[in-house]
Amino acid sequence: EPEVTQTPSHQVTQMGQEVILRCVPISNHLYFYWYRQILGQKVEFLVSFYNNEISEKSEIFDDQFSVERPDGSNFTLKIRSTKLEDSAMYFCASGGRDNEKLFFGSGTQLSVL
Amino acid sequence: GQNIDQPTEMTATEGAIVQINCTYQTSGFNGLFWYQQHAGEAPTFLSYNVLDGLEEKGRFSSFLSRSKGYSYLLLKELQMKDSASYLCAVEMVGGGSYIPTFGRGTSLIVHP
Numbered sequence: 001e002p003e004v005t006q007t008p009s010h011q012v013t014q015m016g017q018e019v020i021l022r023c024v025p026i027s028n029h030l031y032f033y034w035y036r037q038i039l040g041q042k043v044e045f046l047v048s049f050y051n052n053e054i055s056e057k058s059e060i061f062d063d064q065f066s067v068e069r070p071d072g073s074n075f076t077l078k079i080r081s082t083k084l085e086d087s088a089m090y091f092c093a094s095g096g097r098d099n100e101k102l103f104f105g106s107g108t109q110l111s112v113l
Numbered sequence: 114g115q116n117i118d119q120p121t122e123m124t125a126t127e128g129a130i131v132q133i134n135c136t137y138q139t140s141g142f143n144g145l146f147w148y149q150q151h152a153g154e155a156p157t158f159l160s161y162n163v164l165d166g167l168e169e170k171g172r173f174s175s176f177l178s179r180s181k182g183y184s185y186l187l188l189k190e191l192q193m194k195d196s197a198s199y200l201c202a203v204e205m206v207g208g209g210s211y212i213p214t215f216g217r218g219t220s221l222i223v224h225p
């Protein structure tokens with residue numbers, strides 16, 4: 001079965017540093033998402049991306065966050081100046097035309113110290 | 114906004130049947146997903162309901178009533194490996210995109 005791949009699997013960073021989380025969605029998918037999950041809490045929507053632009057974003061997705069699809073295959077989430085409360089598991093997901101099934105990557109565990 | 118409710122935790126016995134309920138209040142409803150998530154892992158797709166009624170897929174079935182804002186996931190012949198968190202996710206339409214929004218999840222513990 002096709003997979004969404006995310007790198008790195010773990011990222012440790014100092015508060016105030018910039019991080020880039022990388023995702024390779026499934027190749028023929030059209031809809032791309034970033035979610036995060038703080039330990040013990042629910043999976044929270046951050047942003048969706050369709051037709052090469054942000055289609056929807058949540059209140060969490062403030063000015064410190066940005067997304068890019070730089071080369072037609074990678075889909076990145078950048079956090080400009082990390083805070084302690086950004087520590088979470090970040091999941092990338094993609095969906096096909098009918099979007100009947102969202103495929104999730106295995107996640108990047110971000111730890112901000 | 115949206116409101117998605119599901120029980121926090123349930124326990125069941127191996128071999129039994131368990132039903133996990135999910136109620137929701139939302140605008141722009143398009144469909145409802147159920148995902149399974151083991152600790153430390155990504156959610157994995159179980160089912161997707163758009164129309165009212167029951168969808169059966171092996172040991173797992175999912176039901177949707179759009180008018181009542183209600184869904185359930187039915188797990189039959191429970192196995193120990195079914196111990197996991199079960200996430201109800203309501204799919205809304207927004208900005209040309211489909212946005213699955215997750216509930217807090219139901220932690221299912223299957224014991225011998």
